[in-house]
Amino acid sequence: MRYEVWAPLAGRVEVVVDGADHPMRRDPVREGWWTADAGPDGGDGQRYAFRLDGGEPLPDPRSRRQPQGPDGPSAVVAPPTWAGTQPWHGRPLAGAVLYELHVGTFTREGTFDAAAARLGHLAALGVTHVELLPVCPFPGTHGWGYDGVSLWAVHEPYGGPAGLRRFVAAAHRHGLGVVLDVVHNHLGPSGNHLSRFGPYFTDTHTTPWGAAVNLDAPGSDEVRAYLVGSALAWIRDFRLDGLRLDAVHALVDTRAVHFLEELSRAVDALAHEVGRPLFLIAESDLNDPRTTADREAGGLGLHAQWSDDFHHALHTALTGESGGYYADFARAPLAALARTLSGGFFHDGSHSSFRGRGHGRPWPAGASGHRLLGYAQTHDQIGNRALGDRLTARQLTLAAALVLTSPFTPMLFMGEEWGAATAWQYFTDHPDPALAEAVRTGRRREFAAHGWDAAEIPDPQDPATRLRSCLDWEEPERAPHDRLLAWYRTLIALRRAEPDLGSPDLAATAVTYDEADGWLLVRRGSLHVAVNFADVPRTLPLHGGEVLASSAELPHGEAALTLPGWTAAVLRGGQALRGGAVRG
Structure with missing residues (x-):
C-alpha cells in the first residue's frame, strides 16, 4: 500500500498502519513530501495515521474518511464506483433554482439517507439543485459544519463518503443537481492538525478566525494545491455540479494569480474533462463584479456570487428592521429593491454607513443577472439572529414573488417554501x-x-437547540403551510414556463414603486410582478393584463390593478399608467 504526506517541517515521519510504525522516506523529486510502501493492502477501511518526529499519530491531511472523528486515525476509501447508477450529464447554473439544505436538521435523523428520502418533495417543488451546507468532519455529532476540518473527508455521523454518494445518486434519480458548500478561509479550532505538518497558515494576514490560510507566503504552492485538489476531488468523486465557496473575501492572497482564479481555471478544465457543466458560487462581502468576471477580462472567473444587497433590501421592506447593515436599505426599502433588481448591487461605490466608508463598484452593463444569487433567507441570515427566527408566511408570500421572478439565480432555504414554524438556531457539539x-x-x-x-x-451546546432547528415534515401537509407551498410551486413553474421571468437581463427589468403607499411593480419583458407591502388594499398604475398567478383573489372590473394587503400577483401584458417613482 502506497502512503504519502507533505510534511516539510518534520525530520522523521512514520506511517502507522493498524498500530504498527513503518518508516517513510523523503521523496527525491517533490520537496517536503514523504512516501512509503508499507503494511498489508487492507483496501477499503484500512486504518492509518502519520507520526511526525516521534509524536502522537495524526490523521492524514488528505484523509478521505475519519471513522472516529477529526482526531482519530484515517481510513482508506476505495475508488468510487457508480455502477448501477444512471449517467449524469449535469445541470447548468443558468436557469437554476437552488435549495440550501443542512443535512443535520433537514430531518430529525440528520443523515444523508434520511435526507435522500425527502428529495421527492424538492423535485415536486421544482428546484433544480440542492446546495448542501458543509459536510467535512467536525467535532461531535451535530453542528453547522463551518468549523470543519479534514477538507477531503465526509462527516461520519451523516453517513460518511458512502452516504454522500448514495445521496447524490438519489438526487440524480430525481433530476436534481448537487452543490456543496466548502470552507477554505479557515478550519475549526478543534481537530485541526494541519499546522503540525507544514505552513498551512500564516501570520502575515489575519482573519476573524485567527491566522490566515497560507495562500501567498513561503510554502503556499503546496497549500494552494491542497485546496484545489480538495475541491476537484469533491466534484469528481461525488459527481457534484458545483461548489459554494464560503466568505471568499477572507481569502487574502497578494500573488499575481489569485487563488480563486487558479481554482476557477482548474474547475473549468475539469468540466471539459468530464463533459458536463460545473460551477463555483462565491459568498463575497465585496460587491465586486470582478469576482465573477471572465478571467480573460481580468476577473477571477467564478460563475456566480451571493447578493446580500438584494436580501437586505427585501428584508427591510418585509420587516421594517433598520439596525446594523440594514440601516442604509431601511431609509427607502422599495427604492433599494428597485435599485438592486435593475442594477445588481445597491452599494456600487456608494457610502455604507455600517462600514463607515464607500463600498462596492457598479455591476457592469450587460452582465448576466444569473451571476448573482437572489434569496429572502439563508442559513446565515436566519441562524445568526439571536433566536434563529424565520420570516413569517405572510412575509414569505411577497418574498417568493420577488425572488422567483427576479433576474437573479433564485435560492431558497430549507423549509421556507411552506413557511416552516421551526427556528433555525446556532448549535454546536464540542466535546472539549x-x-x-x-x-x-x-x-x-x-x-x-x-x-x-x-x-x-x-x-x-444544548441538544434541544439542534432539535428545535429540525424541520417538521408534517407541516407541509396542513394549513396554512400547504397554501404557501402551492404558491412556491406555482411561481417556480411559472418561471420555468415564461422566458421573460427567467431572463437574466437586468436592463430589461423596470421597477415602479410608491414608497409611501408601499407597493412595487416590476416589469419583466411582457410580464408584470405586482406586490403590495401595505396592510390595506392599494391600487397600482397597471390597467388590464392577464393574471397568471396571485396569492389572493383579486377584485374584478377595476380600471387599474388593485391588490389586497400583503398580496402579490404576476400578470401578462397590461398597460402601465403614470404614477409612482420609476427606475430601470
Missing part, C-alpha cells in the same frame, strides 16, 4: 468543555451587546 463554554459565553455576550437578555439566547 473549555471550547464549549467559550462558544456559549461568546454567543451570549455578542447578542447581549445588542440589547438581548443573555438568558434568552439559546445554548448552542
Whole structure:
C-alpha cells in the first residue's frame, strides 16, 4: 500500500498502519513530501495515521474518511464506483433554482439517507439543485459544519463518503443537481492538525478566525494545491455540479494569480474533462463584479456570487428592521429593491454607513443577472439572529414573488417554501468543555451587546437547540403551510414556463414603486410582478393584463390593478399608467 504526506517541517515521519510504525522516506523529486510502501493492502477501511518526529499519530491531511472523528486515525476509501447508477450529464447554473439544505436538521435523523428520502418533495417543488451546507468532519455529532476540518473527508455521523454518494445518486434519480458548500478561509479550532505538518497558515494576514490560510507566503504552492485538489476531488468523486465557496473575501492572497482564479481555471478544465457543466458560487462581502468576471477580462472567473444587497433590501421592506447593515436599505426599502433588481448591487461605490466608508463598484452593463444569487433567507441570515427566527408566511408570500421572478439565480432555504414554524438556531457539539463554554459565553455576550437578555439566547451546546432547528415534515401537509407551498410551486413553474421571468437581463427589468403607499411593480419583458407591502388594499398604475398567478383573489372590473394587503400577483401584458417613482 502506497502512503504519502507533505510534511516539510518534520525530520522523521512514520506511517502507522493498524498500530504498527513503518518508516517513510523523503521523496527525491517533490520537496517536503514523504512516501512509503508499507503494511498489508487492507483496501477499503484500512486504518492509518502519520507520526511526525516521534509524536502522537495524526490523521492524514488528505484523509478521505475519519471513522472516529477529526482526531482519530484515517481510513482508506476505495475508488468510487457508480455502477448501477444512471449517467449524469449535469445541470447548468443558468436557469437554476437552488435549495440550501443542512443535512443535520433537514430531518430529525440528520443523515444523508434520511435526507435522500425527502428529495421527492424538492423535485415536486421544482428546484433544480440542492446546495448542501458543509459536510467535512467536525467535532461531535451535530453542528453547522463551518468549523470543519479534514477538507477531503465526509462527516461520519451523516453517513460518511458512502452516504454522500448514495445521496447524490438519489438526487440524480430525481433530476436534481448537487452543490456543496466548502470552507477554505479557515478550519475549526478543534481537530485541526494541519499546522503540525507544514505552513498551512500564516501570520502575515489575519482573519476573524485567527491566522490566515497560507495562500501567498513561503510554502503556499503546496497549500494552494491542497485546496484545489480538495475541491476537484469533491466534484469528481461525488459527481457534484458545483461548489459554494464560503466568505471568499477572507481569502487574502497578494500573488499575481489569485487563488480563486487558479481554482476557477482548474474547475473549468475539469468540466471539459468530464463533459458536463460545473460551477463555483462565491459568498463575497465585496460587491465586486470582478469576482465573477471572465478571467480573460481580468476577473477571477467564478460563475456566480451571493447578493446580500438584494436580501437586505427585501428584508427591510418585509420587516421594517433598520439596525446594523440594514440601516442604509431601511431609509427607502422599495427604492433599494428597485435599485438592486435593475442594477445588481445597491452599494456600487456608494457610502455604507455600517462600514463607515464607500463600498462596492457598479455591476457592469450587460452582465448576466444569473451571476448573482437572489434569496429572502439563508442559513446565515436566519441562524445568526439571536433566536434563529424565520420570516413569517405572510412575509414569505411577497418574498417568493420577488425572488422567483427576479433576474437573479433564485435560492431558497430549507423549509421556507411552506413557511416552516421551526427556528433555525446556532448549535454546536464540542466535546472539549473549555471550547464549549467559550462558544456559549461568546454567543451570549455578542447578542447581549445588542440589547438581548443573555438568558434568552439559546445554548448552542444544548441538544434541544439542534432539535428545535429540525424541520417538521408534517407541516407541509396542513394549513396554512400547504397554501404557501402551492404558491412556491406555482411561481417556480411559472418561471420555468415564461422566458421573460427567467431572463437574466437586468436592463430589461423596470421597477415602479410608491414608497409611501408601499407597493412595487416590476416589469419583466411582457410580464408584470405586482406586490403590495401595505396592510390595506392599494391600487397600482397597471390597467388590464392577464393574471397568471396571485396569492389572493383579486377584485374584478377595476380600471387599474388593485391588490389586497400583503398580496402579490404576476400578470401578462397590461398597460402601465403614470404614477409612482420609476427606475430601470
